[in-house]
Amino acid sequence: MAWVCSTFLMRKNKERLHLSILFLVTIILSPYYVGIGDININCSIFLLFFFGMKEISKRPKKQVLYLLICILTISLAYCSFLLFELYDPVWLLFNRNLMLSAALIYVTLMLLKDFRLRFAGLLIGAMQGDILYGIIINHVNFSYEIGSFIFLDVISISFCFIFVWSSLEMLLHHVDVLVQKKHKGETRLP
Numbered sequence: 001m002a003w004v005c006s007t008f009l010m011r012k013n014k015e016r017l018h019l020s021i022l023f024l025v026t027i028i029l030s031p032y033y034v035g036i037g038d039i040n041i042n043c044s045i046f047l048l049f050f051f052g053m054k055e056i057s058k059r060p061k062k063q064v065l066y067l068l069i070c071i072l073t074i075s076l077a078y079c080s081f082l083l084f085e086l087y088d089p090v091w092l093l094f095n096r097n098l099m100l101s102a103a104l105i106y107v108t109l110m111l112l113k114d115f116r117l118r119f120a121g122l123l124i125g126a127m128q129g130d131i132l133y134g135i136i137i138n139h140v141n142f143s144y145e146i147g148s149f150i151f152l153d154v155i156s157i158s159f160c161f162i163f164v165w166s167s168l169e170m171l172l173h174h175v176d177v178l179v180q181k182k183h184k185g186e187t188r189l190p
Contacts, residue, residue, distance in 0.1 A: 008063025042147030055120040101157040
């Protein structure tokens with residue numbers, strides 16, 4: 001769905017080309033895993049991590065420090081949710097992926113205001129949380145695949161909702177600017 005949106009709905013420019021390539025290569029790499037010791041890591045994670053780090057590297061150093069703290073918070077939220085699910089699955093009221101996505105969306109929207117940084121922060125934070133959870137689970141001799149299809153589902157759901165939310169924020173900002181301009185025009189004396 002992301003590939004269709006980027007290919008057919010975005011304006012033709014380099015960013016559209018890069019996003020379309022990123023989505024296609026992620027789809028191609030998603031069934032392949034790399035084994036590091038006892039841990040299996042999805043190959044698409046490496047590409048997504050590179051994409052997120054590239055986006056962060058464009059920012060000034062002060063903003064990068066704040067972003068790293070936000071990413072750490074997102075990764076701890078992700079890992080904590082999965083650990084709570086493991087030890088006490090009763091509190092999951094409905095679909096696990098939706099609840100995990102809602103938690104990630106909430107933390108991301110509260111911490112980050114920039115459209116692109118929301119995606120990069122969520123992506124890297126969730127990846128780090130999945131890696132941390134995978135290391136903990138594999139340490140107690142359970143099998144866990146880092147970056148599995150379930151992880152990619154959670155990221156997709158979160159991205160879709162953040163895209164809609166950010167689009168609504170931009171729309172409301174534009175409407176507010178138009179109302180302010182109209183209001184200023186009415187208050188002038190002839």
